Amino acid sequence: xxxxxxxxxxxxxxxxxxxxxxxxxxxxxxxxxxxxxxxxxxxxxxxxxxxxxxxxxxxxxxxxxxxxxxxxxxxxxxxxxxxxxxxxxxxxxxxxxxxxxxxxxxxxxxxxxxxxxxxxxxxxxxxxxxxxxxxxxxxxxxxx
Numbered sequence: 001x002x003x004x005x006x007x008x009x010x011x012x013x014x015x016x017x018x019x020x021x022x023x024x025x026x027x028x029x030x031x032x033x034x035x036x037x038x039x040x041x042x043x044x045x046x047x048x049x050x051x052x053x054x055x056x057x058x059x060x061x062x063x064x065x066x067x068x069x070x071x072x073x074x075x076x077x078x079x080x081x082x083x084x085x086x087x088x089x090x091x092x093x094x095x096x097x098x099x100x101x102x103x104x105x106x107x108x109x110x111x112x113x114x115x116x117x118x119x120x121x122x123x124x125x126x127x128x129x130x131x132x133x134x135x136x137x138x139x140x141x142x143x144x
């Protein structure tokens with residue numbers, strides 16, 4: 001069974017509380033519950049981690065390097081201006097897929113972390129996590 005780390009970046013804890021016109025009314029715990037359901041349906045083991053602190057996300061990536069097959073990352077406010085995070089994403093041995101509920105390019109510059117990600121899923125709402133998980137599962141199966 002593939003093991004996937006799901007990382008939520010800075011500000012994700014505010015989902016359902018602010019910018020509901022963009023991201024909808026669901027809270028981060030509700031996101032996590034839905035993501036766990038998607039993973040179970042796809043026979044994927046997930047661990048979910050959130051932090052508003054760049055160093056904690058960087059440390060989590062490095063700690064995961066030996067134990068995970070892939071990572072999904074919603075950088076949220078970490079999309080630009082975080083070179084240590086970009087470096088960590090580029091150095092881990094597993095593929096990383098950047099996931100966005102909305103299309104962030106509509107609101108500003110493209111994510112810097114997207115440059116080092118293996119793929120990007122954006123604009124599909126929460127089902128984007130399902131798409132990313134399924135893509136990772138299929139990508140890993142094709143490598144075997």
